[in-house]
Amino acid sequence: MSQFDLVVFGASGYTGQFVVEELARRVSGSLTWAVAGRNRAKLEAVLAEASKHVGRDVSEEAGVIVADVKDTASLEQMCSMSKVLLSCVGPYRFFGPPVVEACIANKCHYVDICGETEILERIEEKYHAQAEKAGVHIIQTCGFDSIPADLGMLFTIQNFPGVITQAESFHAFKTGPSGSSVHTGTWESLIYSLANDSELRKKRTHKAAFQWQGPKLKKRGNVFKAKETGHWCIPFLGSDVAVVRRSQRARQTAGQHPVQYGCYFNPGSLMACIMMYIWGLFIYLVTRTMWGVRFAASHPGLLSLGFFSEDGASRKQLSEATFSTTFYAKGFTDKSLVSSGGKPNASVTTRISGPEPGYIACSIMLVQCALCLLRGDLPHRGGVLTPAVAFTGTDVIPEINKAGVKFSVLESS
Ligand SMILES: NC(=O)c1ccc[n+]([C@@H]2O[C@H](COP(=O)([O-])OP(=O)(O)OC[C@H]3O[C@@H](n4cnc5c(N)ncnc54)[C@H](OP(=O)(O)O)[C@@H]3O)[C@@H](O)[C@H]2O)c1
Numbered sequence: 001m002s003q004f005d006l007v008v009f010g011a012s013g014y015t016g017q018f019v020v021e022e023l024a025r026r027v028s029g030s031l032t033w034a035v036a037g038r039n040r041a042k043l044e045a046v047l048a049e050a051s052k053h054v055g056r057d058v059s060e061e062a063g064v065i066v067a068d069v070k071d072t073a074s075l076e077q078m079c080s081m082s083k084v085l086l087s088c089v090g091p092y093r094f095f096g097p098p099v100v101e102a103c104i105a106n107k108c109h110y111v112d113i114c115g116e117t118e119i120l121e122r123i124e125e126k127y128h129a130q131a132e133k134a135g136v137h138i139i140q141t142c143g144f145d146s147i148p149a150d151l152g153m154l155f156t157i158q159n160f161p162g163v164i165t166q167a168e169s170f171h172a173f174k175t176g177p178s179g180s181s182v183h184t185g186t187w188e189s190l191i192y193s194l195a196n197d198s199e200l201r202k203k204r205t206h207k208a209a210f211q212w213q214g215p216k217l218k219k220r221g222n223v224f225k226a227k228e229t230g231h232w233c234i235p236f237l238g239s240d241v242a243v244v245r246r247s248q249r250a251r252q253t254a255g256q257h258p259v260q261y262g263c264y265f266n267p268g269s270l271m272a273c274i275m276m277y278i279w280g281l282f283i284y285l286v287t288r289t290m291w292g293v294r295f296a297a298s299h300p301g302l303l304s305l306g307f308f309s310e311d312g313a314s315r316k317q318l319s320e321a322t323f324s325t326t327f328y329a330k331g332f333t334d335k336s337l338v339s340s341g342g343k344p345n346a347s348v349t350t351r352i353s354g355p356e357p358g359y360i361a362c363s364i365m366l367v368q369c370a371l372c373l374l375r376g377d378l379p380h381r382g383g384v385l386t387p388a389v390a391f392t393g394t395d396v397i398p399e400i401n402k403a404g405v406k407f408s409v410l411e412s413s
Contacts, residue, residue, distance in 0.1 A: 002080070002081055002082055002083045002108070003032065003034075003063070003081045003082075004032045004033055004034045004063055004081055004082050004083070005031045005032050005033060005082075005083050005084065005374055006023060006027070006031065006032075006033040006034075006082070006083070006084050006086065006370055006371075006374065007033065007034045007035070007036050007063075007065060007078065007081070007082040007084070007085050007086065008020050008023060008033070008034075008035050008036065008086045008088065009036040009037065009067065009078065009085055009086065009087045009088065009089055009099065010036075010037055010087060010088035010089035010090075011035035011036060011037050011043055011046050011088070012035075012037045012039060012042035012043055012045075012046050013037075013088050013089070013090075013185060014183040014185055014312045014359075015088045015113065015143075015183070015185065015358075015359055015362065015363070016035075016037070016046070016088040017046050017049065017050070018359045018360060018362070018363040019086060019088055019362075019363045019366055019367065020035055020046055020047070020050045020058075020062075021050045021053050021054055021363070022363035022364055022366075022367045023086070023363075023367050023370075024050050024054045024056075024058045024062070025054050026367055026368075026371065026403070031374075032063070033061075033062055033063070034062055034063030034064060034065050034081070034082070035047060035062055035063075035064055035065070036064075036065040036066070036067050036078050037066070037067070037089075038066065038067065038068040039066075040064060040066050043064045043066075044059065044064060047059040047062055047064070063081075065077075065078050065081060069089060069094075069095045069098050069099060072098065072102070075098060075099060075102035076102050076105065076106060078102070079099075079102040079103050079105070079106035079108040080106040080108070082108045083108065083109065083374060084108070084109045084110070084111065084370045084373050084374050085099070085103055085108050085109070085110050085111070086111050086112070086366055086367070086370050087099050087110065087111070087112040088112070088113060090112075090113075090114065090116075090185055090186075090188070090189050091116065091185075091188050091189040091192050091193075092112065092114040092116050092119050092120075092123075092140075092189065093116055093118070093119045093189070093192045093193070093196070094192075096112070096114060096119055096123060096140075097119075097122075097123065097126070097127075100123055100127050100131075100138055100384075101127070103136060103138065104127060104130050104131050104134050104136050104138070105134075107134060107135065107136055108136065109136055109137045109138075109139075109373045109374075110136070110137070110138045110139065111139050111140075111142045111366060111369045111370050111373065112139075112140050112141075112142065112143075112366075113141070113142060113143030113144075113145065113362055113366055114140045114141060114145070114189075114239075115141060115143070115144075115145025115146065115189065115193075115238050115239045116189050116192065116193040116239070117193060117197070117200055117239045117242045117243075118193060118196045118197060118199050118200040119193075119196075120140050120141065120239060120242065120243070121200060121242070121246075122199075123138070123140065123384055124246070124384040127384050128383050128384040129383075131382050131383050131384050132380075132381065132382045132383035133382075134382060135381050135382040136382045137373055137378065137380070137382050137383070137385065137390055138383070138384040138385070139369060139373065139384075139385055139386075139387055139390045139391075140384070140386075141239055141243050141386065141387060142365055142366045142369040142370075142387055143358075143362035143363075143365060143366055144323070144357040144358055144361060144362045144365070145238050145239045145240065145243075146238065146239050146240045146243040146244070146386075146387070147352075147365040147369070147387055147400070147405075148169075148171070148240075148323075148325035148352040148357075148405075149169060149240035149241075149243060149244050149263055149325065150240070150243050150244055150247055150386055150387045150388045151352075151387055151388055151391065151396070151397055151400070151407070152169060152325055152327055152350065152352045152407070153167060153169075153244050153247065153248075153259065153261065153327070153388060154247070154388040154391075154392060154397070155350055155352070155397055155407045156327045156329045156348060156350045157259065157329075159348055159350060159409045159412065160329055160331055160346070160348050160412075161333065161346050161348060161412050161413070162331055162332050162333040162334060162346040163213075163257075163331045163332045163333075163334070163335050163337075163338055163346075164259050164329050164330070164331040164348075165212070165213050165214030165215070165257070165259060165260065165330065165331045165332065165338065165344065166214060166215070166217045166259060166260040166261070166329065166330050166331070166344075167259055167260070167261055167327050167328065167329035167330070168217070168228070168261070168262045168263070168264065168327070168328050168329075169240070169261075169262075169263050169264070169325050169326065169327045169328075170226060170228070170229050170231070170233060170263075170264050170265070170266060170325070170326050170328075171236055171263070171264070171265045171266070171323065171324075171325050172229075172231070172265075172266045172323065172324050172325075172326070173265075173321070173322075173323050173357065174321060174322045174323070175317070175320065175321050176316075176317065176319075176320020176321060177320065178314065178316045178317045178320055179317060180307075180313055180317050180321055181306075181307060181308070181309050181311070181312060181313045181314075181317065182307060182308050182309075182312065182313065182358060183308070183309070183310075183311075183312030183313070183359075184300045184308050184309065184310055184312075186308070186358065187297075187300040187304065187308040188297055188300075190283075191283075191287060191293060191296045191297045192293070192297070194283065194284055194287040195287040195293045200242075208249075210245075210248065210249070210252060210258050211252060211257065211258065212257075212258065212260050213257045213338050213339070214260075214330075214331065214332065214338055214344060215343070215344065216260070217260035217261070217262055220233075220235065220262060220264065222234060222235065222277060223270070223273045223274060223277055225270075226264065226266075228326075228328045229266060229326065231266040232266065232267070232268075232269060232270045232272075232273045233264040233265060233266050233267075233273065234264065234265060234267065234273050234276055234277055235262075235263070235264055235265075236263040236264055236265040237280065238263075240263040241261060241262070241263050243386050243387075244261045244263070244386075244388075245258075245261065246386045246389075247386045247387075247388040247389055248261065250385075250386070250388075250389045257338075259329075283296065283303065286303070312359075313356070313358075313359070317356075318355075318356045318359060318360055319355075319356070320356075321355070321356035321357070321360075322353065322354065322355060322356065323353065323354060323355075323356070323357035323361060324351055324352070324353035325351065325352045325353070326349065326350070326351045326410070327348075327349065327350045327351070327352075328347070328349055329347060329348050329349075329350070330344035330346070330347050331344055331346050331347075332344060332345055332346055333345055333346045346413065347411075347412070347413055348409060348411070348412045348413075349409070349410040349411040349412075350407070350408065350409050350410060351406075351407075351408050351410050352405065352406065352407050353405070353406050353408075354404055354405035354406060355404060355405075361404075361405050364400065364403045364404055364405050365400055365405060367403070368396060368399045368400045368403055369387060369391070369396060371399065372391060372394050372395065372396040372399065373390075375394075375395075377394065378390055378391065378394060379392055379393050379394075
C-alpha cells in the first residue's frame with residue numbers, strides 16, 4: 001500500500017520548488033504527498049520556503065524521501081511509497097530511464113516535464129510494452145513542453161466545426177519590465193538534446209507513413225511573417241511537433257485520421273528572428289563535437305549572452321511574464337468533402353494562455369496532470385503515452401483551466 005498519493009522528485013531543483021508550491025496549493029482533504037531528492041536538508045528548506053508562499057506550514061503535512069537516481073534501491077523504495085511520481089530531475093537523457101524503470105517495477109504512475117525529443121522517443125520505444133503490461137502510466141512532457149501544443153491540439157480537434165485536417169500553432173511570450181532569465185537546468189537539457197538529434201532521425205526511419213488528409217500543410221520558411229498573427233516567426237524547435245505527431249500517430253492507429261501540424265514562435269521582430277536563427281545555428285554547430293557539447297554545457301551564460309543563469313528568473317520576473325499559444329486549424333464541414341480536392345471550408349482558432357510558461361504555468365499543468373492520473377478513469381490501462389493520448393476523455397483540460405492556464409475558442413466558422 002503506497003504511503004503517499006503524490007511525490008515530487010527533484011523538489012530541491014529550481015523548477016521543483018515551484019512544483020512543490022503549486023502542489024501544496026492544490027492538495028486538499030485526505031491527499032498525502034511528499035518531496036523527494038538526494039539531500040534531506042535541501043528538501044526541508046524547500047518545504048519551509050513553500051510554506052511562506054502558500055500561507056500554511058506544509059512541513060507538517062508533507063513527507064520527505066531521500067532518493068538518488070544513482071542508487072537503485074533508493075529509487076525502488078521511493079516508487080514503492082508513491083502512487084504518482086512527479087519527476088523534475090533532468091536532464092532526462094541521464095536521469096529519466098532509471099526513474100521510469102523503478103516506477104514500472106513498483107506500479108507507480110509517472111509524469112514529468114521532459115522536452116528532450118530523442119529521449120522521449122527512446123523511453124517510449126523501450127518501456128511502452130512493459131508499462132502497459134504493468135498497468136502503469138508513464139506520461140512525459142506535462143510542462144510547457146508540450147501541454148499547450150498537445151492538449152491544445154486535442155482541444156482544437158474537439159472544438160472543430162467538422163473534420164479537421166491541419167493546424168498550426170504560434171507561441172508568443174511576454175516578459176515584463178524586469179526582463180527574463182531561464183535556469184541552467186533547461187540549458188543542459190537543450191544542449192544534450194541538440195547533440196543527440198541525429199540518433200532521433202535514425203530511430204524514426206522504420207515508422208509507418210502518416211495517412212494525411214486534405215490539402216498539404218503549407219511549408220513555412222525559416223523566418224517568415226505569419227498573416228494569421230501579423231508577426232515575424234521562426235519554427236519552434238522544442239518537442240512540440242514531435243509530441244503532437246506521436247499523438248496523431250496514435251489517432252491513425254486507432255482508425256481516426258491524423259492532423260497535419262506545424263509549430264512556430266514569435267520572438268518579437270524581424271531582427272529578433274534573424275538573431276535567434278543565427279544563434280540557434282551557432283549552438284547547433286557547437287554541439288556537433290563532444291568537446292563543443294562539454295564546453296557549451298559548462299558555459300551557459302557565455303553562449304546564451306546571459307539569458308540562461310544559475311539563479312534563474314527572479315520571482316518578480318516570473319510574476320510579470322505571460323504566454324499564449326494560438327492554434328489556427330482548417331478542415332471541412334463534411335467528411336465527404338475531405339477527399340474532393342477542394343479548399344478547406346471550415347476553420348477554428350483556439351488559444352491556450354497563462355502565466356509565465358517555463359516554471360509557473362509548467363507547474364500548474366504538471367500538477368493537474370498528476371492529479372488527473374491519481375483520479376484514474378483514463379482511457380488506456382497504462383503505457384508510455386503522450387498527454388493527449390493518455391488524457392483523452394478526462395477532465396484534465398477543464399481542471400487546468402480552473403487552475404489558471406486557459407483554453408479558449410477565439411473564432412469558429
Ligand atoms: N517542459 C518544461 O516546461 C520545463 C520547464 C522547466 C524545466 N524543465 C526541465 O526540468 C529539468 C530540471 O530543470 P531545473 O532548471 O529545475 O534544473 P535543476 O535546478 O538543476 O534541478 C535538477 C534537480 O535534479 C536533482 N538531481 C540531480 N541529480 C540527481 C540525482 N542523481 N538523484 C536525484 N536527484 C538529482 C537535483 O537535486 P539537487 O538539488 O540535490 O542538486 C535537482 O533537484 C530540466 O530537464 C529542464 O529542461 C522543463
